[in-house]
Amino acid sequence: MKLLVCISQTPDTTAKISFNPEGTDFNAAGVQFIMNPYDEWYALVRACELRETLGGTVVALHVGTVANETTIRKALAIGADEAVRINRDPKSAADTAKQIATYAAAENFDIIFFGKETIDYNGSEVGAMVAEYLQLPYVSFASKLSLNGSTATMERDIEGGVEELEVDLPFVVSAAKGMAEQRIPNMRGIMTARTKPLTEIQPVDFEAPSTLVQFTLPPAKVGVKLIQPDDMDELVRLLHEEAKVI
């Protein structure tokens, strides 16, 4: 079993979001970054579980600069066998996908895991893009994944329901809630992570077809209007006449 897990990091939800004065760059100073929960809790853990029962290797892959190595070390502490960092600060999902696909094309992984989406941009783009570059099937938002020989049985979330399906190795999958239970790295994991291989590789050139123009902050809420608990007719009136939502 050769498993690849693509790991991203995002600002912690409690982080204060700010930009440079021109609004062209995210201000990372003082921001706490975390591993993207879908990548960490579901994709990585399920990949480690499969390796534990079937043998093989789990490679954690991150496209990012050396500043992000804490996140990669955490993936190793949770259970990845080795890590690869493609040294590039990707400016778009398209760039990230190109880098991942170029690396993975030469490696013949059985399963390439993604998270359902990153919680900062919610794009859900990278997994589908990599699958297309590699011409592999892509099962999005899988909430269950088990393997029987070279066939995987999965459940995936679809609009208003769940679908059960089968697909043969190799394939690309994105992990949704339910695929595994979050693991907290233990002391032994943290210690061994220091000795596990972390390889840096160089990115390929890529000119993104879309670019960021500007970040802006949304207008602040004007403040809550409090309604007396004994006057629900007033709330209904406001929702109808002022907010126009009912």
Add this chain to the structure above:
Amino acid sequence: MVLVFVETPRGLLKKTAFEAVTYAKKTADLLGTSCVALTLGSVSNAGELGRYGASRVLNIPGDALDQLDGQVFSAAISEAVGKLEASVVILSHTSTGKTIAGRLAVRLNAGLISGASALPTVAGSALHIKKGVFSGKAVAEYEIKSAIKVISLMGNAVKPEVSADAVAVEPLSVTLTKSLIRVKATKTQEGVVPLSEAEIVVSAGRGMKDPSNWGIIEDLAATLGATTACSRPVADSDWRPHHEHVGQTGIAIRPNLYIAVGISGAIQHLAGVNSSKVIVVINKDPEAPFFKAADYGVVADLFDVVPRLNDAIKKFKAAN
């Protein structure tokens, strides 16, 4: 030409379909071109899409297209894009759309903006598109420069608008590739509007004390024609099904109206709901952080106020 891929789960046109066509029509108007809708597999009433502004409605027939496979779908849509010389492709930012959009962008060498929250603006041969990022804490504006542009539209970002008449559906034939995914079974809940599409959501948290108390929430939701949701600890303790969990680690939603009952408003919860147009918070604690994110608030015991709100809405509905 603007081509809009219209997803038709189980052969049906949903609200997302009308939103996507409305958005595509308005984008086509901005570009001074026409809007063509594309459906795959068996669909009933696809001609209806004409009413939302599609000048033509095309259908690629084939049983294989009745189950979702992004690989097969994106190959078929790309071929249609080529044949019709479309320069912009619009999809919905739903689980189906997300499965296809990235593949389509790679195939077409196109720039992709997913989860667009507003109409594009035209800048020469480029398009500028906005979307919400960082859990609604900021808005990002992007430019797509490639010859073909792919945009996926966030749910509830535009209101469906009828602007013309229904049209006849024309078949379109393309080469269909074989699916490598074998669908065994599909479990859906019919009759309930999925959270991602719901215009009104009634959501409740740990303040409910016990799962047996949810009747008042369900009644309120039924009166409003709303979908129910919950906070994470509620789903984690199996008080409510997991698909109701909204927030950073659940689903992100943006309904027109979000009513939060007995939810404190932790930042991870807000991350999934603060793009809602209007937020009503019912909580007995005036210091609950949710009030800072709310438009309307009621400081009271939920067990007392929710039934009264339900009665007030019933009265309003009866009178209107």
